[in-house]
Amino acid sequence: MTGFGRRQVAEAFAPAPLTSTIEAPPPPPPPSAPNNELRTLCLNQLDPSLVASMPADRLLAEVERLLSEIATERRIQVNLREQRELAGDLVNDMLGLGPLQPLLNDDSVADIMVNGPDRVFVEQNGKVFLSGVRFRDASHVANICQRIAAGIGRRVDESSPMVDARLKDGSRVNIVFQPLALDGPYISIRKFAKRAIDLSKLVEFGAMTQHVARVLEIAGRCRLNILISGGTGSGKTTLLNAISQMIDPTERIVTVEDAAELQLQQPHVVRMETRPASLEGRGEVTQRDLVRNALRMRPDRIIIGEVRGAEAFDMLQAMNTGHDGSMSTIHANTSRDALTRIENMVQMGNFGLPSRSIRQQIVSAVDIIVQIARQRDGGRRALQVTEVCGLEGDIVILNDIFAFEVEGESDTGRIVGSYRVGRGRPSFADRLTYFGLDRAWNSTLEAAER
Template structure:
């Protein structure tokens, strides 16, 4: 076959490879020092025999088998004492470098891992079942971390470097990625990956996981079916997006839904969904489309429901306007520690975009727009639970009144460190009882609430 520069296609394994000094390429991670130089040299020789354009077009399984054959040939020619397992490992690492995301590829393929955090070449943390730990994954150096981050950015048409050191993007499977480059990151490029769950989580699965009890699940099902305006509140990694996905599964398939996100990660099952995603500014600092711009445009798209991945700024005002102008059943998430804090944060964000609005007018809008606040929390045993469900009742004077439909009360822990607790209910009539009656679900709501102790 015709060579490509110094490289040749896989079909010409007999092509000669130029020898490269051992120190030209960093050693593979966790290799004994006595074997680092030969492995480094072998790695370079393999790369010299591979055409990157051809490799990128091959399926990963085919590429790996051809790389294994090439590694075996070169190791035999140079009489390197490498076991079959070491040769297979080198071929796998090279495959991940060429058509994947390097050392991160095994972590991305592991469904038990929910978060991946790269603090440096030798500090890769993972979250498994709600618990954080240091993984044994290593990068060759900070340059490899940077290359992988730039590869992720390029896949969605974005860029990250020292002149544009912050990036939010998503992978092909929907996983959410945040990147921070030097000089903002003092110890080298940092990556935070929130993995996209391949499992379709519904309320039944959340009950089985211990995230809630059947009565709480029933109340949330009724809330979604009755087109209540719901705010899902919680801290980072508390399960807000999972809760939003579970709520969205109960939306009627005949409704037109518009979603607005910074990095698209919602998993809506309905056929009539329009997905909108923000756009960062270009190199000249122009062309940015933020969530508020998308929110304003969504109102012109004749949506039945609007779902905002995360409200974090002035778009809160437009979200309230949508909830108050016939778009019942809208859902959004917000970062807050309690349901009361969520109301305060919404108020503060509205003021960011509409400084002239008096406080009472903002609170009136919130009280009339928001029906239910669902507070989720990742607790110290690693389980993400519904900690509180609050009904926004109305306005008394200048104070927004709220009623706790359900509250999780901690009681202790079991022998394995799992938390023990119970849900209590106020059993009061909700402020949106007219909506429940309209959909014929008022009795079902009261039955679910009264199953628990007051």
């Protein structure tokens, strides 16, 4: 998951005070003609084979030395600071992703959005603003796009103008090329934390209370089927990673993802990722293909990074056929919306099942829905922890175990609220008793009510 704190990449859920505005530095001026000349002369003298085999720090020192020699020989007026900046730009272009490399190295940056050569937006502390980073021109952006695509054996051009990719550090990348991109190539990068976040950290960041975290810990330990719902950038993957740490290390876990984002810590994890079709339209492997194959791999749990299509049916089948403790995420605004989306996804698969039959499968499969959101103060919070109780007629009965209620905001602009606790015997009470966690569950809810 991405990090949003200024100093800690892990602080994905920490809200930013609204009273402190982040001032974006003004865009730097375009490169001057002497700098362009110096850049060209330096590139002409560098041996590509030597560059590829040289460590970044040694290459930087070599480029700085070469720039100084060329500037002296050609009497190009450039000061030491400009030489160092130009050397850094050249090394980033040769070994990294050009102007984006400093942003990728900055742990406080969560998302990078390139809307053209001179409009690069970033997200920090839950807020999006225009950065001072810029490319030389649209061709420079296109070259970076080609480098990203080539890194995963793909290509991006007019015949294949959209590409999903993953960087070496696990960051997820989406590229939109001309003619679809009207203002030059677009790049969207979602960065992920370099270290895993657990439930205690989420409590520390204000994403939930200790009682909510304890309930989710119990849910993970007693193998409840959990669906995490929320909008884009709300922290679904981070929360899924945190809950997955409750899985016993002896269990065999199979993960299915469109783009690998999960960071499971258990030793017995089998990771699978979808594959898009080739330019000839062949070779596509969908999430549904992988989920169906996962059932043949003797999994104890199946974790789907995000359910978004007909694989929802296979996910329900897996949850209903002995793979308790399976988890997934889904895009939805409320817990009930999440169930409606699953029903619609199953119907997308043209299975011909009536709505009531689909709802019966959902009720039998899903135990808990966790609704999270990124709120207006920039913080990510768990808004609902909802139990799927059963079916009454054609209506799915839900019970909010926890529901966050906004009470106002603090002097620093942070949202202040508390959790309303819903009591009652859960539909999975027998599971809690089987794992010896029924007393812990009840005592947690009792403490939360005080």
